[in-house]
Amino acid sequence: MVEDERGNLLRDVVGWIVWGGVLSFALMSYGGVIGCCASCAALFFVFYAVEAGNASFDLGFLWGSAWISSVFVPVVYSLIRVVGDWWCAVGLVVVGLLLVPYAAWWVGVWLYGLVRVKRLVTNLVCRIISLSLVTLLFLWLFLKWALSIFGSGEGFFLLHPLLPLMDFYFGRLIICQGGEWGALFALVMMAYLFAVLVIRERVLAALCLLVGLGLAVGVDAHLSFVGGENPAWLNGVVMVPGHELIEGGYSPCQSIDVQKYVQGLGRLILKAKERAGQGVRCVVILPESSFPALVRDDSAVCQALSSVSCGSDVILGCYRSYRCGEANACSWFRDGVLEGSYIKRHGVPFVERIPAWCDYPFVRAILQPLLGGGEPFVQGVEPATIFGVSGVSFVPLICSELFFTDEIVKEIVAMQRVGGGTPVCGLALVNDAWFLGTSFLGVSVPDMLWREAALRSVTQRLYMVYASYTRGGFFDGKGRWFEFH
Known part of the structure; x- marks a missing residue:
């Protein structure tokens, strides 16, 4: 019994890390079909785990850690290649290691909130709407506000779930017509509905939903040539x-x-x-x-x-x-x-300016190669x-x-x-x-x-x-x- 529980726990941990790393990497780093599929699949995985009773704060923290780390790697890799300074590279990695657990904590809180709401709301329709609203609240805090306490900006804008849609004219058109939060609500509701259909073994309905999405992406090639008059x-x-x-x-x-x-x-x-x-x-x-x-x-x-x-x-x-x-x-x-x-x-924090909470001489010395050996830029007011x-x-x-x-x-x-x-x-x-x-x-x-x-x-x-x-x-x-x- 104990070995079975350990095996299940290990499977859950590995699953959350793999899905968090691979899917979120594709979600944030690729556009087009890959990014759109990854965006839907990442949300589907979370909602499926919530409905199946396999979600928790700890697993959400692991998923968030894999998510932020996988997005951080390409940027740091590129900067290190350009700068070519090992101490500066170490400094950037340390910044990332400090940022990852903070962002992952937010994701863990989101998963915890989803689990609590699921236990309180028994009606399926009300639960789908409630969990979608909780997700939108998390996205608002995470994207727009989470970084403001560090004086490093406002939020994790580069982790926006709608970014992969920008490669499609059809996706840009939907957001333009429905607004940012209307499009996010539709994406979240669709991912949750798909998770419910899969859990209830409504395979045909789930396939119809996927075919509908495929057709929407397919007509993009035609819509991209829709004319318009430039100013x-x-x-x-x-x-x-x-x-x-x-x-x-x-x-x-x-x-x-x-x-x-x-x-x-x-x-x-x-x-x-x-x-x-x-x-x-x-x-x-x-x-x-x-x-x-x-x-x-x-x-x-x-x-x-x-x-x-x-x-x-x-x-x-x-x-x-x-x-x-x-x-x-x-x-x-x-x-x-x-x-x-x-x-x-x-x-850019740690590239063009040093946030006040860590503005020390040794930090400036480590990160100087990013500015060609100069001082951080003065910020406009x-x-x-x-x-x-x-x-x-x-x-x-x-x-x-x-x-x-x-x-x-x-x-x-x-x-x-x-x-x-x-x-x-x-x-x-x-x-x-x-x-x-x-x-x-x-x-x-x-x-x-x-x-x-x-x-x-x-x-x-x-x-x-x-x-x-x-x-x-x-x-x-x-x-x-x-x-x-």
Whole structure:
């Protein structure tokens, strides 16, 4: 009897770890069919265990540990490959080891809550609704709030269950029509219903549900070509391709020859203008850190950058002097004049800034290679900046501000509601050059960042221009994605 109990316990532990690691890895790291299937299967596994009476806080903690660890591995692997510093690698691993049990505790509490509600609610319909609402409450706390107590952002936005759907126009359309929480509620209800059908051996009904999902994914190929009219101002927007910037000398964590880089950048901007065509007033957009050097208002570097903007608008990522330090920023040049800058307010914890609760000299020394040997960036405090360019108000978001906070997106939504006749467009400048050529088991971190921008656009119905080193394009807020060539 004791051996049987130990065997069952071991089977449960291994099962939760395997499902937590493998499925959640696929859920967060892959889009398309793999990600969608993994997203449904992960929720199905949890609800099946709850209905079968095999769930508990301990098993939820194990599943959460495997989940967070499996998502953390590709990012750390990519950063270690780029930085190439063992002490920095050890520091990143330690950060992950501290973060994993905290996130896993939240998952364990969620499982505990599901078990308690199941015992209290006996009616099947009421139980499905109740457990779905408990799951939504967990997701709200986990995604939007859980990290705020550490001063490291707000929540685990990059673990959003809807991210795999972003690879499908059909998925983006559903979220756009039903809203973020409407889509989450539908996903949770569907996974729970499938678990109930399997437990009650209603195999035919479960298969019909799967076939219905397959048909929905199948029509996506047709829906992706559904036409739509882009706003007129978009015709003047051009981007400098990321591979040209890298060929021109840009690389994360490495210093540049400023004068040579300015000259090369000027040539790339002129080529972008030529692609826009003669007589077109164009807006040239470059991604985060596309000019990885300090730009002061009265410096020769600033004057050189201003000179390449004659006859056009140029928005690029750079570093700015700010509050007795250096800040990650973007600047807008118009006809040879620096018109404005935005200072990034939510840097990546342990990469661009050190949270106050662990800001010690030895921590800074270990993590310095991520900043090329420099100090952490100073964080901005001013509200969202508007770049009024060619009949549209661009509001910049710099990389991690897409997935560490809701603050700037809410500010853009507020500006959009005020209106005034001028369209408001989020401008996501992203540095994914860290992760080029460092995929882990086929996982592409740049794709994860793109999906986050897509989710922001469809959940808030926002115009969003996306500029990174791997892709550039435009989300129309209605599920359509237009890629710049």
